[in-house]
Amino acid sequence: MSGSSGDMGHLLSAAQRMHQAMEAARVELREKRVEGTAGGGVVSISFDGELAPLGVTIADEAWHAGKDTLQELIAAALRDGYAKAAHMRDERLKEVTGGLDLPGLF
Secondary structure, X not given: OHHHHHHHHHHHHHHHHHHHHHHHHHHHHHHOEEEEEEOOXXXXXXXXXXXOEEEEEEXXXXXXXXXXXXXXXXXXXXXXXXXXXXXXXXXXXXXXXXOOOOOOOO
């Protein structure tokens, strides 16, 4: 019986360490920044590592391109930035979990 209690203690300890590492990773990712761009940098959108958009920069020349073009540039910059932020988050998550796929942790 003591063998299974010891195993359970090790499992709980490992789970607590992983939880602490996940929390530290969340804090770290909140501070990291990536930038999605479109049109050669005419539109840029910054994201943090938790996939939250933080800011939008639109160069003057983009305003003159027309509404449809500007909308396409914004959408493209959003996709680019989101993909970069998701990649950064996923890489950090792999470091914490040792590559295990644990859905719902982030």
